[in-house]
Amino acid sequence: MRIYKNSLLTLFAAFALQIVSCGGSNEGTAAVPDETLEGELNIAGSTTVQPLAEVLAESFEALEPGAVVYVQGGGSSVGVRSAADRSSDIGMASREVKPSELNEYPELVVHTIARDGIAIVTEPGCVIENLTVEQVREIFTGEITNWNEIGGGDLIITVVAREEGSGTRAAFEDMVMDDDLIVDNAILQPSNGAVRTTISVTPGTIGFLSFGYLDDQTKAIAIDGVLPNKENASSGDYSVVRSLSMITCGEPDDLAGAFLDFIMSEDGQAIVAEEGYLPVN
Amino acid sequence: MRYFLLFAALASILIVMMIGIFTFREALPAFRDIGVDNLLTESAWRPGEGQYGILAMITGSGLVTLGAIVLGVPLALGCAVFLSEIAHPNLRAFVKPCVELLAGIPSVVYGLFGMVIIVPVVRGIDIPGNTGFGLFSASIVLAVMILPTITSVAEHAIGSVPKEFREGSLALGATKWETIQKVIIPGARSGVISAIVLGLGRAMGETIAMIMVIGNSVIVPAASTENPLSIFLSRARTLTGNIAVEINYATGLHESALFATGVILFVLIIVVNSSARYLLSHGSLEKVR
Numbered sequence: 028m029r030i031y032k033n034s035l036l037t038l039f040a041a042f043a044l045q046i047v048s049c050g051g052s053n054e055g056t057a058a059v060p061d062e063t064l065e066g067e068l069n070i071a072g073s074t075t076v077q078p079l080a081e082v083l084a085e086s087f088e089a090l091e092p093g094a095v096v097y098v099q100g101g102g103s104s105v106g107v108r109s110a111a112d113r114s115s116d117i118g119m120a121s122r123e124v125k126p127s128e129l130n131e132y133p134e135l136v137v138h139t140i141a142r143d144g145i146a147i148v149t150e151p152g153c154v155i156e157n158l159t160v161e162q163v164r165e166i167f168t169g170e171i172t173n174w175n176e177i178g179g180g181d182l183i184i185t186v187v188a189r190e191e192g193s194g195t196r197a198a199f200e201d202m203v204m205d206d207d208l209i210v211d212n213a214i215l216q217p218s219n220g221a222v223r224t225t226i227s228v229t230p231g232t233i234g235f236l237s238f239g240y241l242d243d244q245t246k247a248i249a250i251d252g253v254l255p256n257k258e259n260a261s262s263g264d265y266s267v268v269r270s271l272s273m274i275t276c277g278e279p280d281d282l283a284g285a286f287l288d289f290i291m292s293e294d295g296q297a298i299v300a301e302e303g304y305l306p307v308n
Numbered sequence: 309m310r311y312f313l314l315f316a317a318l319a320s321i322l323i324v325m326m327i328g329i330f331t332f333r334e335a336l337p338a339f340r341d342i343g344v345d346n347l348l349t350e351s352a353w354r355p356g357e358g359q360y361g362i363l364a365m366i367t368g369s370g371l372v373t374l375g376a377i378v379l380g381v382p383l384a385l386g387c388a389v390f391l392s393e394i395a396h397p398n399l400r401a402f403v404k405p406c407v408e409l410l411a412g413i414p415s416v417v418y419g420l421f422g423m424v425i426i427v428p429v430v431r432g433i434d435i436p437g438n439t440g441f442g443l444f445s446a447s448i449v450l451a452v453m454i455l456p457t458i459t460s461v462a463e464h465a466i467g468s469v470p471k472e473f474r475e476g477s478l479a480l481g482a483t484k485w486e487t488i489q490k491v492i493i494p495g496a497r498s499g500v501i502s503a504i505v506l507g508l509g510r511a512m513g514e515t516i517a518m519i520m521v522i523g524n525s526v527i528v529p530a531a532s533t534e535n536p537l538s539i540f541l542s543r544a545r546t547l548t549g550n551i552a553v554e555i556n557y558a559t560g561l562h563e564s565a566l567f568a569t570g571v572i573l574f575v576l577i578i579v580v581n582s583s584a585r586y587l588l589s590h591g592s593l594e595k596v597r
Contacts, residue, residue: 104557131559183437190524191356192557208354212543214441215524217553228428229439 065093066282072099072106072119073194074218075143075237076271079302080119086298087289094282100218103194110274111135116283118274121194121237122201134277140290141271142305144238145199146255148245150226154179157249163203166233169210174231186213187225187234195219198269199235239303261305271304328574335571338564347568353526353550355562362569364528368443368544369512371529372522375447375540376454376511381504383451384458388503391459392466393488411456419520422449427521435541437532441523444540449517454507461506465499466492498587505584509577515548524549547573 070080077100084096101109103120110118111132124137147163149155155178158166165171167186174182188209189196200209214232216222219240226232227244238255241247247255250267259265279287289295296306338347342360350361387407391400426448431440469492477487493500523543531539545553551566558566 101556108557108559185437185439190553192554208357212525212527214439214543215526215545215553217519225441229431229441232439 063093064091064282064285066095068094068096068117068282068286069115070096070098070117070119070273071101071109071115072274073103073121073271074100074220075103075121075195075239076106076119076141076273078239079141079271079299079304080273082302083286083290083295083298086294087286090289091285094286096286102190102192102217103197104192106194107132107135107274110276113276116275117279117286120272120274121269122197123270124272124274132276136275136278137272138275138279138287138291139270139272139307140287141296141299141307142260142268143271144255144257144260144265144268144305145195145202145235146238146241146247146267147233147250148223148226148236148241148247149233150228150230151243151246152230153246153248155248157252159251160203163250164205164207167204167209167213168207169212182231185229185232186210187222187229187232188213188215189219189222189235190215190217194269195235195237199267202267202269203235241303257300257303257305261308268305270307331567331570331574335564335567337561338568341561342565342568347565348572351528355554355558355565358561360561360565362547362550362565362572364526365545365547365550365569366572367528368522369546369548371443371539371544372446372450372518372546373508373511375443376450377504377508379447380451380454380507380511381458384455384503384507385462385500387455387459388462388466388500389488389493392463393484393492407456407459410452411460415453415514415517416520418449418453419517422446422517422521430541433541435533435538438541439523439543441521442541442543443522443529446518446522446544446546447540449521450511450514453514453517454510457510458503458507461503462496462500465496465503468499469495502584502587505580505587509580509584512573512576512580513548515546515552518546519549519552522546522549524553 068084070084077098080098084098088094088096099115103122106115106118106120107124107128108118109115111128111134120137121143124135129135147158155174158177162171162177166177166184167188169186171177172184174180174184186209196209214225216225219237222234222236223240223242223244226234226236236245236247238257238260241255249255250265253259253265255265255267260268273287273290275283275287278284290299291307299306338360347360347362348366349363350359351363352359352361353364387403391404391407395403422445426445427440429440430442430445430448431438433444473491473495474487477491478484482490522545524545525543526545527543529539529542529544531537532541547569551569555563555566
């Protein structure tokens with residue numbers, strides 16, 4: 028009987044300790060008089076916003092040592108979905124929230140945090156410098172099939188695109204393709220990074236990429252004479268630009284709200300500019 | 309204690325049934341609204357436009373599995389015969405763990421290996437439109453993945469052939485190679501066939517490695533030159549890849565159609581596993597007698 032009572036007491040003590048330690052962790056509410064924020068923030072969605080979110084998260088964690096921010100990719104549709112069903116605290120999207128999504132999840136709140144351009148890229152050795160919007164559309168619909176039709180060598184054009192749930196793809200289709208469909212035999216990759224890698228090593232490829240992913244692994248093509256860079260995007264000369272947003276289900280709670288406030292602050296927007304995106308003006 | 313063990317056994321049955329029922333239930337709207345025949349025979353998969361045909365994916369899976377079997381089975385059987393009949397025990401002690409190690413490598417690592425090593429090599433084949441991504445690269449990667457499965461089961465089957473067969477054949481004057489070819493392997497025939505069928509099952513279910521090397525284009529693979537073998541240089545998408553790429557964000561009928569793809573995979577695996585069991589139950593002794 029004594030042994031039974033002892034183990035029961037131990038069990039109860041362990042259980043009580045567990046309850047107490049679980050108590051304040053996921054709330055993000057003020058636990059200490061000077062109002063430091065604590066807790067976990069889960070952010071998922073667009074691979075375009077992802078690198079920006081990661082840098083913003085680091086700076087935010089430095090400001091608020093009690094906060095831990097986890098950032099994942101998955102694509103804009105994943106971002107909208109996970110915000111709506113609360114599997115993440117904030118969803119990232121690089122496209123507009125569709126009316127059908129707003130219908131299904133009416134409590135979604137969209138916070139625009141930056142703007143980003145979409146560049147047309149090819150592998151670094153490509154000789155083409157400039158294309159018209161019309162040519163880009165014809166390449167992506169499969170009407171133009173060989174580089175020699177637009178001034179290059181005799182090589183079949185291989186289109187690299189994103190999966191259907193991608194915000195970058197949706198924005199590209201919206202702004203460049205009009206109602207035409209991307210060719211069936213395009214190589215589909217599930218993230219901006221994967222598109223960049225594929226294009227950088229495969230000759231004859233062309234694809235679209237967020238400005239934040241432009242580097243010397245790929246070559247960015249000028250559209251109608253305008254180079255895809257930040258200056259042209261903010262002046263409006265380069266028109267393939269879309270808003271990047273963070274989406275919450277209803278108004279954001281304390282920790283998420285603090286993070287969003289940080290992003291919209293001067294420091295946050297300075298980070299946005301540093302990372303190659305356009306601040307919200 | 310006995311009831312605990314019984315419970316453990318029942319748990320597996322319960323889990324399989326639950327997976328089957330859940331998958332089928334989620335797939336029901338797709339079967340109802342799209343129709344089984346439409347789903348299986350239409351080649352256009354464009355959920356945004358309301359088109360849900362998985363013929364392209366069925367062909368993709370079928371061809372990549374065929375390619376993997378053609379490339380992997382001779383290699384695996386050769387390895388199995390070598391390990392059980394020809395290898396010196398010391399060499400066997402070295403090779404067998406290597407083959408078993410192959411079975412333990414995670415599939416994403418195989419995908420990485422495929423993307424970084426195999427795809428550039430396949431890109432060297434000078435056919436227009438060949439980017440390296442496609443059925444051929446995927447078949448090579450898949451062949452390497454099913455090799456340990458086939459080798460271990462086949463080796464076990466070959467090793468189980470009674471030694472009287474071997475001794476009798478050698479006593480009658482056959483050479484070692486003739487014995488292997490005409491007595492041992494036919495004697496292990498059903499075990500070898502079930503090894504191949506198990507490898508086939510593994511090949512059909514592989515997802516992440518396929519997504520990384522096959523290109524994921526929703527097209528019915530077609531030969532790009534007069535040589536029909538160039539169909540293997542075409543890009544494709546597998547049934548498993550279709551689910552994995554799109555499930556994260558699919559809603560409504562689109563999601564249901566992906567579950568329907570899952571049901572089809574489930575059915576195919578059941579067929580494959582049942583054939584393996586059927587072949588195993590027909591012991592090698594009965595065949596030879």
